[in-house]
């Protein structure tokens with residue numbers, strides 16, 4: 001039986017019962033992957049013709065709307081089929097690992113945000129925009145995005161206080177410098193696409209600023225010249241944080257434009273009032289050759305994705321890992 005691979009137009013002779021990701025790796029077909037366990041979504045690809053067996057034991061075929069993604073690390077080949085792999089020239093492979101780390105600093109950039117700086121025992125390689133699971137103790141684990149680059153000495157995370165949340169309460173009330181933290185990752189598909197040459201829209205809601213900072217820094221420090229339009233949406237002016245840092249980046253890099261948008265209350269000088277989705281729609285009428293990176297609450301990401309598509313952004317140019325709001 002055979003496996004046809006779009007858009008590479010490659011044909012492989014394959015064996016029934018083989019794992020799809022293993023097969024692609026054996027034949028040096030580029031596909032981003034990380035956790036190898038069906039958790040991170042990085043290895044997703046589409047079935048265009050034929051069927052594969054998914055992790056749940058169901059046969060998955062092409063969907064009418066073409067939105068039927070399978071996770072290659074969890075899919076088993078059962079018959080001749082055609083798959084489509086995303087962006088073969090934008091592959092990132094940073095195998096997920098578990099690292100020991102210790103708390104180097106805890107800062108309070110806003111009343112309900114903590115910046116956590118961790119010193120890992122070994123360097124964690126990741127692409128800007130990815131996330132990791134932080135485990136602070138038994139039953140105290142949550143995913144958070146890295147705010148920096150993997151060349152930084154410390155790993156930076158932004159943690160928002162969730163009312164009644166076990167993990168955020170632990171971070172706000174009990175976590176101390178020197179405490180051990182287990183870091184598992186990297187995970188996630190909303191990483192910086194380095195080959196894109198057009199303008200970039202980065203939308204951060206609240207602590208969704210963390211991965212967006214990584215993406216912005218990765219672009220600027222990687223020598224990419226793309227115009228970057230960064231929208232930082234917050235509930236009220238008091239929730240905006242790290243503005244000095246963002247203004248300093250804008251001063252040093254004229255290709256970066258920042259809009260801070262406060263949804264409620266009086267905005268401070270230099271901020272705008274209203275919804276971040278409305279601000280984007282008012283400023284950017286045509287996103288057809290853009291890439292967009294969205295990070296924030298699932299509701300914000302969903303609303304922003306709808307607006308971006310209405311403004312002409314191709315679906316494949318939208319990168320979003322909806323941020324986790326649980327405790």
Ligand code: FES
Nearest residue numbers: 034036038041073
């Ligand atoms: Fe397949 Fe993570 S590598 S889901």
